Amino acid sequence: MTKPQLLIDTDPGVDDALAILMAHAHGDVAGLSVAAGNVGLAHTMRNALTLVDLLGVRTPVFAGCATPLVRQSDEDAAFVHGSDGFGDIGFAEPIATAQEEVAAQALLRLTRERPGELTLVALAPLTNLALALRLDPTLPERVARLVVMGGAVTGVGNTGKVPAEFNIGFDPEAAHVVFESFPQFDLVDWEATLRYAFDDTQFDRWLAAGDHRADFFGKVFGTARTFNEAHARRGVIAADALAMAVAIDPAIVTRAERRHVAVELDGSLTRGATVVDWAGRSRREPNANIVLEIDAERFAAMVRHALGAPTAS
Numbered sequence: 245m246t247k248p249q250l251l252i253d254t255d256p257g258v259d260d261a262l263a264i265l266m267a268h269a270h271g272d273v274a275g276l277s278v279a280a281g282n283v284g285l286a287h288t289m290r291n292a293l294t295l296v297d298l299l300g301v302r303t304p305v306f307a308g309c310a311t312p313l314v315r316q317s318d319e320d321a322a323f324v325h326g327s328d329g330f331g332d333i334g335f336a337e338p339i340a341t342a343q344e345e346v347a348a349q350a351l352l353r354l355t356r357e358r359p360g361e362l363t364l365v366a367l368a369p370l371t372n373l374a375l376a377l378r379l380d381p382t383l384p385e386r387v388a389r390l391v392v393m394g395g396a397v398t399g400v401g402n403t404g405k406v407p408a409e410f411n412i413g414f415d416p417e418a419a420h421v422v423f424e425s426f427p428q429f430d431l432v433d434w435e436a437t438l439r440y441a442f443d444d445t446q447f448d449r450w451l452a453a454g455d456h457r458a459d460f461f462g463k464v465f466g467t468a469r470t471f472n473e474a475h476a477r478r479g480v481i482a483a484d485a486l487a488m489a490v491a492i493d494p495a496i497v498t499r500a501e502r503r504h505v506a507v508e509l510d511g512s513l514t515r516g517a518t519v520v521d522w523a524g525r526s527r528r529e530p531n532a533n534i535v536l537e538i539d540a541e542r543f544a545a546m547v548r549h550a551l552g553a554p555t556a557s
């Protein structure tokens with residue numbers, strides 16, 4: 245397999261962190277464009293830079309949108325990820341610094357410099373991508389693939405608006421722009437994430453056997469783990485890591501269905517829900533390749549490698 249060439253839009257975030265570790269372990273990363281989401285932009289930027297320091301890489305980090313495109317969101321995910329998005333450990337100020345270029349422009353420039361080469365991996369609310377698309381609607385023509393972590397394809401969401409998943413629910417208008425603009429994308433939804441949660445004991449073994457990346461992840465993961473346990477969420481849920489696995493190696497997907505997916509913008513109970521045309525009744529061309537099943541062993545091996553744990557542990 246040739247090394248995947250990745251461009252990542254992210255709001256780190258604990259599971260974003262694991263995904264970014266995986267991206268650097270398995271691929272080349274052209275840049276991190278950062279949005280607000282799990283926590284505010286000052287924290288997500290700082291966390292992205294902390295990861296760059298941890299990895300000792302020179303991956304450029306671009307600051308993006310601090311708010312959704314149209315309506316302010318009434319919830320973030322600090323209650324899962326910690327008030328700073330990284331488990332409130334109190335990491336030192338990062339040494340790496342942000343680029344001056346803003347995220348949307350960086351997405352456009354990097355894809356112009358390398359047309360058809362980059363897989364765009366969207367792990368955050370889709371605000372930066374939507375803005376880039378409004379500036380230049382030809383963006384999809386220059387991207388090799390788009391992989392989106394978002395949505396809940398049968399309405400089992402994870403936000404206060406019951407059927408909405410966080411990334412879509414935080415900025416539904418942005419998701420609408422992206423879903424209407426990209427003729428094709430891979431969709432890794434929240435429900436797939438729940439199906440492929442890791443066993444806690446097994447994951448702890450990987451953390452114990454890993455290197456400095458495992459030490460780091462073990463620390464930042466504490467708040468999210470406590471939240472999950474208190475809310476009867478089973479195992480180690482790693483939404484962004486699953487999307488990253490699909491981005492790194494599309495062959496990991498063993499079952500997917502192509503369907504049209506739209507975003508509910510207005511519903512008082514359903515704003516931010518992903519509406520899947522399972523029966524083809526809208527007669528609209530499918531835009532999403534919905535990931536339903538993956539090779540769990542290969543996913544686990546990718547995560548272990550990213551934590552520096554031997555593959556046999």
Ligand code: BDR
Binds near residue numbers: 368393411
């Ligand atoms: C998604 O929302 C965020 O909390 C996670 O980082 C992930 O991107 C899961 O719904």
Ligand code: CA
Binds near residue numbers: 260282
């Ligand atoms: Ca995320």
